[in-house]
Amino acid sequence: MVDFMLSELGTNNIQAITTEVEGESSQISQKYTMEKVEQIADGNNMVCHKVNYPYAVHYCHVGGRTKTFMVSMIGVDGTKVKALSVCHQDTSFWTPKGLPFVVLNVKPGTTPICHFLLNDQIVIFPSKEATN
Template sequence: MVDFMLSELGTNNIKAITTEVEGESSQIFQRYTMEKVEEIADGNNMVCHKINYPYAVHYCHVGGRTKTFMVSMIGVDGTKVKALSVCHQDTSFWNPKGLPFVVLNVKPGTTPICHFLLNDQIVIFPSKKATN
């Protein structure tokens, strides 16, 4: 997995981050207030999704040109979250009947598509200090 990441990202100077939840929420769904949005990466990244398996297995893929943000939020019950959000910059090759385009009523390639990542998913990207 590490060799795949390094070869796909073209550097051995990488960062790996995930969504962080402080404490346990008393509610499954709740409203959150965004307190801070910080851009942490701009460029190619890799996302690893946890696969339901008896031991740790992840499906990793290159996300293409993205902007990655860390969004600090607080829930109505006081739960604090630092949530990863990935914004795909080039969606021109995506299926126009895909859910993001239907829900947002936009066409592929016209606007970035952003989404939050769960705390069992990992984003890997070149460090800002990366050298090839």
């Protein structure tokens, strides 16, 4: 997995980060207030999704040209979350009937598509030192 990441991102100077949840939420679904949004990466990244398997297995893929943000939020029950959000900059090659376009009522290639990542998913990107 590490060799695949390094070869796809073209550097061995990488950062890996995930969504962080502070404490146990008393609610499965709740409203959150965004407190701070910080861009942490701009460019190619790789996302690894946990696969339901008896031991640690992840499905990793290149996210393409993206902007990655860390979003600090607080839930109505006081749960604090530092959530990763990935914004795909080029969606021109995505299927027009895909869920993001239906829900947002936009066409591929017209606007970035952003989404949050769960705390069992990992984003890997070249570190700032590697891109300078």
